Amino acid sequence: YNVTASLLFHISDANKDGILTLAEIDNNFRGYDVNNDGSISRYEYTSYVDQHSPQLHAFSHGLYDIYDVDN
Numbered sequence: 708y709n710v711t712a713s714l715l716f717h718i719s720d721a722n723k724d725g726i727l728t729l730a731e732i733d734n735n736f737r738g739y740d741v742n743n744d745g746s747i748s749r750y751e752y753t754s755y756v757d758q759h760s761p762q763l764h765a766f767s768h769g770l771y772d773i774y775d776v777d778n
Contacts, residue, residue, distance in 0.1 A: 711763065746777070 719735045720727055739747045739755045749771050756767035 711766070749775070 716727065717723075719731055721731050721734065736747070737743075739751050741751050741754075749768075752771050753764065753767045756763050
């Protein structure tokens, strides 16, 4: 998990300064929130992961189960 978290951090850190800004987080969020409703559904999240890192499909469902705050 630490390797995956590190990779996700580096991908999200657009200017590669080692700090995630609110703008970088918002930009990353918009990549997941396909219908622009301000929420990321299981389908949106796992579809994004499948598109960018298909080997993490099962892992993405586990993460969604852990971090889904409105279910």
